[in-house]
Amino acid sequence: RAKSLGKARHAVFDREMHARAVSLLQLENDLRRAVERQELEIYYQPIVSLRSNEITGFEALLRWNHRGHGMISPAEFIPVAEETGLIIPIGYWVLHEACHQTRIWQEQFPDISPLTININFSGKQFAQPDLIKQIDRILQETGLPGQSLKIEITESVLIENADLAAHMLMQLKKLGVQVYIDDFGTGYSSLSYLHNFPIDALKIDHSFVKRMGSNNDNPELVKTIARMAHNLNMNIVAEGIETIEQLMQLQALKCEYGQGYFFSQPLQKEAITALIQQSVFV
Numbered sequence: 425r426a427k428s429l430g431k432a433r434h435a436v437f438d439r440e441m442h443a444r445a446v447s448l449l450q451l452e453n454d455l456r457r458a459v460e461r462q463e464l465e466i467y468y469q470p471i472v473s474l475r476s477n478e479i480t481g482f483e484a485l486l487r488w489n490h491r492g493h494g495m496i497s498p499a500e501f502i503p504v505a506e507e508t509g510l511i512i513p514i515g516y517w518v519l520h521e522a523c524h525q526t527r528i529w530q531e532q533f534p535d536i537s538p539l540t541i542n543i544n545f546s547g548k549q550f551a552q553p554d555l556i557k558q559i560d561r562i563l564q565e566t567g568l569p570g571q572s573l574k575i576e577i578t579e580s581v582l583i584e585n586a587d588l589a590a591h592m593l594m595q596l597k598k599l600g601v602q603v604y605i606d607d608f609g610t611g612y613s614s615l616s617y618l619h620n621f622p623i624d625a626l627k628i629d630h631s632f633v634k635r636m637g638s639n640n641d642n643p644e645l646v647k648t649i650a651r652m653a654h655n656l657n658m659n660i661v662a663e664g665i666e667t668i669e670q671l672m673q674l675q676a677l678k679c680e681y682g683q684g685y686f687f688s689q690p691l692q693k694e695a696i697t698a699l700i701q702q703s704v705f706v
């Protein structure tokens with residue numbers, strides 16, 4: 425009896441494993457086709473100056489509108505793209521498309537200071553030997569000034585390839601491109617270690633911002649991060665601002681920039697154009 429039970433459990437396990445493998449494979453195939461069918465779309469989330477409340481630029485966030493399954497979150501498909509190497513062509517497309525669109529906005533709204541674009545880079549993308557050449561070419565092709573481009577990488581990407589990363593950052597500096605550390609606080613690095621790299625800004629992960637703004641909580645941790653970052657001449661971008669209380673605390677800590685649903689969700693480019701138009705003509 426025990427034996428047959430064990431067997432049954434084994435069979436269930438096998439089935440689940442199989443189903444998972446099949447659906448992962450399916451996801452990979454679908455993703456490959458999504459690129460060809462142009463089912464991927466970039467959404468843009470405003471990044472706001474916490475001093476002036478003006479939009480300074482956007483973060484490009486990838487969306488996949490799957491024919492059968494509807495919207496699939498990047499948290500789900502970016503890891504698949506990373507594992508299969510599809511992140512390389514996808515990342516190139518995101519970079520080109522977002523730089524192109526940002527240049528269009530700059531030309532459309534010449535009376536505001538030039539809008540900037542933040543692009544997320546995964547580990548594999550950042551490790552491409554010809555990355556600098558690619559970025560240089562895209563800047564030339566789209567006409568976007570290097571100063572308008574900011575690249576977001578996580579601490580682990582930096583630390584796992586420290587030598588390569590140091591070299592990359594130097595090259596990016598030469599193009600005027602800035603480097604931001606994404607999801608800061610969720611990794612293991614210390615700020616003093618990060619200081620060895622030419623980093624322009626830290627994005628404080630939204631898990632920290634989430635804990636702010638309630639009565640029974642103090643923002644000690646964010647306060648410490650902000651003070652140290654400022655001592656090291658880095659700016660702070662707070663992610664995931666959802667309430668006015670959070671905004672006010674972050675302003676009190678002299679965080680330079682913020683993004684979150686309080687200001688705006690990530691939006692399609694047409695909606696962003698309307699948003700800029702509104703903010704210019706009010």
Ligand code: C2E
Pocket residue numbers: 469484485486497498499502515518544545546576606607630663664665666683684685686690
């Ligand atoms: P991330 O770079 O840390 O992006 C911030 C995430 O927080 C986004 O999730 C954004 O939609 C979400 N968010 C913004 N404001 C709020 C808020 O007020 N509250 C809450 N709860 N969430 C907020 P999203 O768009 O699902 O992207 C998830 C992650 O996928 C990104 O995290 C980034 O690591 C990755 N990703 C997205 N697009 C790309 C891409 O083009 N290339 C690469 N390599 N990774 C990407």
Ligand code: MG
Pocket residue numbers: 483544576606
């Ligand atoms: Mg990001």
Ligand code: MG
Pocket residue numbers: 606607627629663
């Ligand atoms: Mg982040």
Ligand code: MG
Pocket residue numbers: 607
């Ligand atoms: Mg994140």
